[in-house]
Amino acid sequence: MGVMRDFGRLRGCLIVILIVPLVHSHVRFVCPRPRSPRTDLTEDQQNGACGLGNPEDSQRDEDVTVVSPGPLTVRFEETHFHTDSPFHISLHSYDNDTHWCSLLNHIPHNNMASVDNPGCKDSVYPIGHCTKSTYYVTVNIPDVSCELCYLKLSFITLDKVPMSKLPCQEPNGTCKTYVSCANIKIQGHSSGGSDDSHGLETCTNYSDNLLGKWPYTQQQVFKATLSPEVEATFTFDYYDMSLSYHIPTKTIGTVMSVELYKNGENKTTLLRQSITVDDNTDDGVTGKWKNPSIPLPQLIVGNYQVKIVTIKKTFQSSLKYLRDMHQPGVYVPQRASYSKQGWLNGPEFVGPGASYSEGVEPFGKCAPQPYYYISSMVPQLSNLHLNLSQHPPHGVLSAAFTDNRVHITAIFHGLSEHAQLVTLQGPVLAETDIQIDTVKVCPLKPQS
Structure with a gap:
């Protein structure tokens, strides 16, 4: 009877229990507004490209951000800390994902971030509480027309991957990738292409979507062994289709010229640059050939020789393939310096020598x-x-x-x-x- 009396005292009272979903959080868009505040979404065949299944038409129309072609600053936040883990932002169509466009790949991680803000790991609206792990970056929206598109943020987590299994591949590879999607409508300046793909077939060339020389575009690195102690490095850059070189000069002396020729009986010089004394610095000699008329596959298999002439001696060596860097869909640990607000802050982005200052310039309503x-x-x-x-x-x-x-x-x-x-x-x-x-x-x- 005592128990009955205790329950009787609650009669006529309203008991409210507030349940806040707490998940093993990772990443989400903040602006443009994401389809879901959840941060534990992964991409697979069962859950669809955004981890929420295939949306109905009504879901597609919810929280659509209308954007125009050109620079657009996006904001996202990390809610579960993964050191050295890069990000990727891409553009997709709900109607046909045959064609999709990479907008910015290999965005480095901020290892100085922190996710200890109150509410940062809550998977409910409102969002934007992770002020210590917020990222701002400006991407380039291509000139296409797309009524039912979405931006996808991919977070390629590498901190739990053994070094022996790196690099990892994504999508559908060895990487653990979390995603967040934001519905957008692009009002293009031109027709943009066929209706079935909403014009996304016109923006599949990654280099065309960049605002400049992104420091993390695909590169292939080669080496030329000049002596047991000295190696010259040659780098082929896919962005401007150039072949650059760096030659240490500390032990070989002042460099006068650099040549590249094909192996075989007819050693015709294909590329050559003369080097002045002033070009020789304490760090070595650097230079670049733009649009070299050399088939890249032949560079990889080692069909070319390097000839470096110094004041004292001439060095010759085969050009040998060393490694790929920032290859699409292939990821290794990556980090960079960020400001307190969440902008990339290295010399590649800020200062007179910046090669990609456009990526840290604020554009649109998502920018602070x-x-x-x-x-x-x-x-x-x-x-x-x-x-x-x-x-x-x-x-x-x-x-x-x-x-x-x-x-x-x-x-x-x-x-x-x-x-x-x-x-x-x-x-x-x-x-x-x-x-x-x-x-x-x-x-x-x-x-x-």
Whole structure:
């Protein structure tokens, strides 16, 4: 009877139990909005490309982000930490996945990230709590027309793969891959191709989808043994179809020329570059042949010889295949430096020598809001009391501060030469140093 009385006291009360799904989390889109807040989704034949099965038409229309061709910043978050594990962003069609387009592959991992934020591992909306493991990257949306498309984020986890089994392959290979998908509609500027594939057959060439020289495009590395202590490295890059070389000079002396010729009786020189004394640095000699007329398969099987002439001696060696780097669908441990906000932060992306600054420039509504400033530009005058009405401003400068970088746009009038240097002066602007991105100067006609 006592037990009955205890239950009786609960009569007429509403008992609410809140259950928050907790899964062994991994990765998800934050913006564009993903189809699901779950982060444990994997791709297989049973669960479909996005780990949620094949969607009905009603599901396809939910949370669709309309985008235009061109740069688009996406945001995603890691919810379960996997060191050295790269990412891949691709574009697909729900109606026909015969053709799909790789937008950015081999995105390196941030090994300094942390997933200890409250709510980071919850697989429910709202999302975006993983502020210490957030990633921002700008991809290039191809000029296609697609009503029912989706972006797929793949997280190729390598931290549990034994070194003896690396590299691993994906998809349907030896990698453990987690996925997150976001529905998008692309309003292309052109027709984009046939209706059945929504034009995705026109963007299957990966190099065409890049915004510039992505540091992690496919490369094949070769070596030429000049001596037991010295090896020259030759790299074929699929992005610009170039063959570059690096020759250590510490022990062989000043290099005067580099030649490449085919094995056989007729040793005709196919490629040759003369090297000046100034080209020889402490790090060695580097150079590049663009669009070399050499069949790549013949390079791989070792049909070519390298001839390097120095001041003291001539070296000859066979060119031998060494390894592939950043091959599509083949992955090895990969990491890079990131800013606190989640942007790639190495010299390849920020600074005057950046080769892919476009990947860290914010575009679209998913990008964090920058802080904008504008200023008029006047000549530097020694007489501070000069009447400025007699010397009108020479231009206008705008600065957009995002994270630890600033993007500067300026228009100058009346300059007799190009701008050479941009300097920011004043108090400390952020916790980290402001880095100046690549300065692009567009010459203007003199104003009359």
